[in-house]
Amino acid sequence: MSENSVPDAIETSPEQPLPLDRFIDRELSWLAFNQRVLELAEDESTPLLERTNFLAIFASNLDEFFMVRVAGLKRRIVTGLAVPTPAGVRPTRALADIRAKAHELQLRHAKIFNESVRPALEEEGIRIVGWEELTEDERTHLRDVFAEQIFPVLMPLAVDPAHPFPYISGLSLNLSVRVGNPLTGKVEFARLKVPPMLPRFYPLTSEDGETRFILLEDLIAHHLEHVFPGMEIIDYHAFRVTRNEDMTIEEDETENLLQALEQELLRRRFGPPIRLEVSDDMDEETIELLKQELDITDAEVYILSGPLDLGGLFGLGKIQRPELKYSTHVPVTAAPFRTSDGDEHPDMFLQIARRDILVQHPYESFSTSVQAFLEQAAEDPHVLAIKQTLYRTSGDSPIIEALIRAAEAGKQVLAMVEIKARFDEQNNITWGKKLEKAGVHVVYGLVGLKTHCKLLQVIREEDGRLRTYNHIGTGNYNPKTSRIYEDLGLFTRDEQVGRDITRLFNQLSGYAIEKKFSRLLVAPLHLRKGLLKLIDQERKNAEAGKDARIRIKVNSMVDEELIDALYAASRAGVKVDIWVRGICSLRPGVPGLSDNIRVRSIVGRYLEHSRIYAFDNDGDPQVYIGSADMMHRNLDRRIEALVRLVDPGHLEEIDTMFALAMSDKVSSWTLNADATWTRHSRNEDGSPRLELHDEQMRRVSRRPRPKGLR
Numbered sequence: 001m002s003e004n005s006v007p008d009a010i011e012t013s014p015e016q017p018l019p020l021d022r023f024i025d026r027e028l029s030w031l032a033f034n035q036r037v038l039e040l041a042e043d044e045s046t047p048l049l050e051r052t053n054f055l056a057i058f059a060s061n062l063d064e065f066f067m068v069r070v071a072g073l074k075r076r077i078v079t080g081l082a083v084p085t086p087a088g089v090r091p092t093r094a095l096a097d098i099r100a101k102a103h104e105l106q107l108r109h110a111k112i113f114n115e116s117v118r119p120a121l122e123e124e125g126i127r128i129v130g131w132e133e134l135t136e137d138e139r140t141h142l143r144d145v146f147a148e149q150i151f152p153v154l155m156p157l158a159v160d161p162a163h164p165f166p167y168i169s170g171l172s173l174n175l176s177v178r179v180g181n182p183l184t185g186k187v188e189f190a191r192l193k194v195p196p197m198l199p200r201f202y203p204l205t206s207e208d209g210e211t212r213f214i215l216l217e218d219l220i221a222h223h224l225e226h227v228f229p230g231m232e233i234i235d236y237h238a239f240r241v242t243r244n245e246d247m248t249i250e251e252d253e254t255e256n257l258l259q260a261l262e263q264e265l266l267r268r269r270f271g272p273p274i275r276l277e278v279s280d281d282m283d284e285e286t287i288e289l290l291k292q293e294l295d296i297t298d299a300e301v302y303i304l305s306g307p308l309d310l311g312g313l314f315g316l317g318k319i320q321r322p323e324l325k326y327s328t329h330v331p332v333t334a335a336p337f338r339t340s341d342g343d344e345h346p347d348m349f350l351q352i353a354r355r356d357i358l359v360q361h362p363y364e365s366f367s368t369s370v371q372a373f374l375e376q377a378a379e380d381p382h383v384l385a386i387k388q389t390l391y392r393t394s395g396d397s398p399i400i401e402a403l404i405r406a407a408e409a410g411k412q413v414l415a416m417v418e419i420k421a422r423f424d425e426q427n428n429i430t431w432g433k434k435l436e437k438a439g440v441h442v443v444y445g446l447v448g449l450k451t452h453c454k455l456l457q458v459i460r461e462e463d464g465r466l467r468t469y470n471h472i473g474t475g476n477y478n479p480k481t482s483r484i485y486e487d488l489g490l491f492t493r494d495e496q497v498g499r500d501i502t503r504l505f506n507q508l509s510g511y512a513i514e515k516k517f518s519r520l521l522v523a524p525l526h527l528r529k530g531l532l533k534l535i536d537q538e539r540k541n542a543e544a545g546k547d548a549r550i551r552i553k554v555n556s557m558v559d560e561e562l563i564d565a566l567y568a569a570s571r572a573g574v575k576v577d578i579w580v581r582g583i584c585s586l587r588p589g590v591p592g593l594s595d596n597i598r599v600r601s602i603v604g605r606y607l608e609h610s611r612i613y614a615f616d617n618d619g620d621p622q623v624y625i626g627s628a629d630m631m632h633r634n635l636d637r638r639i640e641a642l643v644r645l646v647d648p649g650h651l652e653e654i655d656t657m658f659a660l661a662m663s664d665k666v667s668s669w670t671l672n673a674d675a676t677w678t679r680h681s682r683n684e685d686g687s688p689r690l691e692l693h694d695e696q697m698r699r700v701s702r703r704p705r706p707k708g709l710r
Contacts, residue, residue, distance in 0.1 A: 018564060022593060023585045024675045025087040026558050027069055027094060031101050032677055033582040034061050036603045036669055038105060039679060042112050045688065048124060049317055049324040050605070051117050056313040058109055062102065063171055063242060063311065066275050070098060071244035074274060086560050086585065099299055106277075110305045113313075124324060125210045126316070128201065131222040134214070138204060142214070146223045150198065154220070156227050159189045165293040166191050170243035170271065173200075173309050175217060176286050177224060180232035187234060189289060192227065194220060200312030211319060215307055237282035238308050239290060244271035279306045326605045329693075331365040331483070335703045337372070348373050348491075349380070349460060352469055357491040358650045361475065362606060363700035366482035370456070370471060370489060371398055377458040377469075378406035384466070385412035385459040387505045389451055390431065392476040399477045400431055404438040413440045416508050418451045443509045449524065451508060452634065453627050453641035454489075457501050468498030472520075472643040474610040474625055485609040486693075488625045490643055490650075494519065497643060504641065523628055523640035528561070531630075534615045534622055535565040542573040546618050550576045551658045553612040556583040557630040570596040579661045580671075581608040589673045599671035600662055606693050613642065614654055621651050656699070666690050 040046050041054035076083075077091045084090050089097070118128065134142070156177075157166040168174060173194040180187050194217050201213040217238055224233045273294045278287060280303050291301065322328070336357045339346045351357065352373075359369045375398070377383045386406050390399070407413040417432040436442045454473035459466055475487030496518040504522060521530040535550060542548035550569060557563065557578065563586045570576055576597040578586065588597040602608055611629060615622040626642030628634040645651060660666055667689040669677045681689055 018567065018593070021088060022567065022587055022590070023087045023560060023563065024587055025085060025089055025094060025097070026583050026585050027073070027098050028101060028675070029583040029585060030065060030069065031098065031105060032675075033601070033603075034058055034065070035105060036601060036677060036679075037061065038109060038112065040603060041109075041117065043681070044116070044120075045681075047325050048117070048120055049319060049321060050326055052121070052313045052316045055109065055113055055117060056311050056317075058105075059309065059311040059313075062106070066102075066242045067170070067245040070095070070102075071271070071274050073098070075244070096299070103302055106302055106304055109310065113310055114305055121316075124321070126319065126321075127210055127212045129204070129212055129214055131214070131218055134204075141205075142202075142219060143223070145202075146219060146226070150195070150216075150220065151223070151226060153195045153198070154227055155193060157191045157193075159191065168241045168273075168294065169193075170241060170245060170273075171309075172196065172240065173217060174239050174241075175221060175236050176239055176282070176290070177228070177236045178234040178286070179228050180234050182230070182232060188231075189286070190228065192220065192224075199315060200309075201315050211321075213316075217307070235283065237286060238279045238306060239282065240277040240308050241273050241294060242275035242277075244274050273300070275300055275302060277302045277304055277308050279308060280304060281306075327694075329362070329605075329697045331362050332701050333368040334359045334364040337369060348376050349469060352491045353467075353493050356494065356645075356647045356650065358645065358647070358653060359489050359491070360610075360696070360700065361482045361487045361489070362484060363486075363697050366479055367398075369491075370473070370477065370482075371402075371479060373458075373469075373471065373491065374399060374402045374456065377460075378402045378409065378411070380460065382462065383411060383458055383460045385414070387414040387416075387455070387457045387459075387501075388477065389416040389418070389453055389455045389508075390477060391418045391452055391454070392478050392481070397431070397477075398479060400435065403435060403440055407435075407439040414443065414505065414509060415440050416443050416451050416505070418444075441509070448637070450633075450638045452638040453504070453522075455501055455504065455641060457498070457505065467493060468495075468502065469493050470497050470501050472497070472501070472626065472641060474627055484606055486606045486696075488610040488612070490625065490645065492643075501641075504639075508639065519644045519646075521624060521626070521642040521644075523634060523638055524636050527628060527640055527642065528559075528635045531562060531613065532565050534613070534617075535562070535569055537617060538574045538615055539565075539569040539572040541616075541618050542569070547616060548572075548574040548618075549616040550574055551579075551612070551614040551654075552577070552630070553579040553608075553610060553658070553661075554629045555581045555609065555611070558583055558585045559630045559632055559635060560585070562630050562635075566597065567593055570594045577658060577662050579608075579612075579658065584671055587673050587675065588671055594673075598662065601669040601671070601677065602661060602667070602692050603669070604667070604691060604693050611642075612654060612657075614658070623651055623654055657696075660692055660695060663690075666692050666695070668692070 037054055037058045041051045041058065046054070073091055073095050077095065085094055121127065159165050168191065175192040175194065177190045177192055178187055179190060198216055200216050202216050202219055204212040204214060221236050224236060273296055276290060276294060276296045278301065287301065290296065334357065336351050337346060337348060377386055386403065388403065403413050403415055415435050417435070432442045432444060454475060454477065456471040458469040460469060471489055471491050473487060473489035475482065475485050497520070500517045500520040503517070504520070517526065521527045538548040538550050550566070557580050566576055566586065571593065574596060578584070578597065578599045580599060580601055581603065584599055586594065586597065586599065588594050588599045611626055613624045623645045624642035625645060626640060628640035628642060634640050645654065661668065667681045669679050671677055683689055
C-alpha cells in the first residue's frame, strides 16, 4: 500500500494482529505539518508581513528537520540498522521519499516568495532591490558601507594545492567565486562566507515612502574586486550546507556529563554534510566541485531559485507597518491575580491558597503570573525554599535572576537544568554555571533521561507550618516564547500535588525511585501505563453501553501502543477527538479501525503547545495537562509530568477549548485516512471561518474576576 492510499475496511478481533499500514510515516507527517505552515504563507488573506514570517518559520523548521531527523535516518542506513519504520517502510525508501517531498516543498517555498510574496511587498512599498536598480548616490553610499562595515570581517578562502578545500560551517550562506589569474592564466576557486552577524537584508534610505533593502550577498558580490584585487571575477554563486547536528552521548560510560556534552558540542560543528542548497544559476563545474569536496550525492543537492536561506525573512518582521501584521493582542493578567482596584500585583500566595488557578499563555500574561509568582517568592521572607526545572529559557531571563536573588537572600534554591535540551545545550550550560556561582544547587539531569517536565515549587512557612505552592505547566519557563507559544499552567496549594512534586524533585536530585503519585502521572515509570488504563476504561464504558469520549491535544502523536489503544477504543464505539499541531501517525476514519476518530490541526499566529488528555470516565472526568506528547521519547526516555485538573471551572474551560478547536466554524486542517490534510478556512458561503487564536483572546479578555477576591 502506498503512503497516501486509503486502507481497506478492516475486520479485526482481539486475537488478530492489526495491519501494518495503520500507521502514517512520522517523517512525512512532519513534512505535512511544515506544509501547513507554508500554506499560511501562500494564503493572500494572511497579513503580508506575517506571510514573510511563515516563510522564515518554514525555512527554520526544515533546517532543523534535516539536521536531526534526516541525519538520524541516514545514520541508521550507514550503520546497517535497516529495520523498517513502524509504517512498514525501509529506511532507504523512507529517506528517498523524504528527500523527494522536501525538495518539492522547497521549490514551492521559493516560488511563493518570488512570485507571490515579493511582488506583494513591492505593491506595499517594501522592495528588495538589486545592485543594478540603485541610484549612483546609493551605490556611492554602499561602497562606503562595504569598506567600513563589511570588508573588514570578510575572510576569503582560496582553494589550490597550497590551500585545501575549506571547512563549510552548517547553515552558513556562502559565495563560490571563480577568479582568473592574469599572471598564470588559470581559473581559481574561492569560498567567501557571508558574515552571519550582519543584517541579511541591508536597509537603504527610504524614498517616496518606500522601504528598500538589498541582500547582503548581493552587496558583497558587487565588491568582489576589492576582495580579490588584481584578479578577474569570472562568476559567483550562492550555496549553503546543512550538517548532521544530532548528538549521541554514552551517558553510562562518562564520568562527567557536563564535560562530555561540551566536547560533543564541539564535534557537532563538524558533522557530515547532509544537504547542499545551490542557486539555480550555478554552473555544473562548481556543483561537481562542491559535491566532490563535501562528499554529497546528487540526491542531496537542492537547486533553488534565489535567494537562498529565507530564514533571513525574520528580519522583515521588524518593519513598522502594523496594518501588514496581525492585529495586536495584549495579554491580560489572569482574573484571579487581579484585584478590585486594578492592582495586578496582589498577594499571589493568598490567591493560590483560595483555589487552584489555571492560566493560558499568551492570552494571559506570563510576566504577571509565573514570573510574578517566582519573583514574589524570591523576596518573601516566609519562603524557605524554591525548586524549579529549566528546559529552555530566554537569554535575559528574569527567571534566572529571580532564582539568583532567592539564593543570595539565603533561601534554599534547587534548579534542575536540562543540559541536553536540543540546540539549547550551550545556553543551559552557561546558565547552570551562573546559577552555581550564585549559590543555587544545580542538578544537570538523570543518566539516560531528559528532564522535560515543567515544575516550580515554593515552600513557605505559614503559622508555624510548611505549605507548598506549586506551578505545573505545559511550556518552558521562557518569557519570550510565552508570547507566541500557547500553553497552560496550573497554580495550586493542594497538599497531594505538593507531596507528589516534592517526591519527584527528590527523584531528580537524589537517588529516590518513587512508585506512587496521587494527582500526577509521571514518565517514564507511570505515564504510559496510566494513559493506557484511562483509554481502556473508556473502551469498557462504551462496551457497557455508557457514554464514552476521549479528547487529546498534543504536539505530536507517534507512539504505536497508544495509537493501537485508541483504535481499540474507536472500534468499541468511543468518540475520539484529537487536536494535534505537528506529527500524527494515526489514520482516522478508516472503516472498521478508526471510524470514530477525528483529527484536527490548527496552525496560525500562535504555536499550539499545550498537552491535554481528557477522558469522560462515565461522568467523573479525568483531565490532565502537562509536558508529555504521545511519543516514545516522552513516555520512555524523559521525566514528564501530567497533573489532573479537578476544579469544575477548569474542566469547563477545557471543554470550551475543544469545542472551539473541533468546530466547523473555526479555521483548521482535517487529517484524512490517506494521510493527506485538507484545509478548511472558509464557510460554505465563502466567508472566512473564525480564527481560534482571535476567539480565545476575546474569550479570555472577557473573563470576570472570581467572586470573593480581595
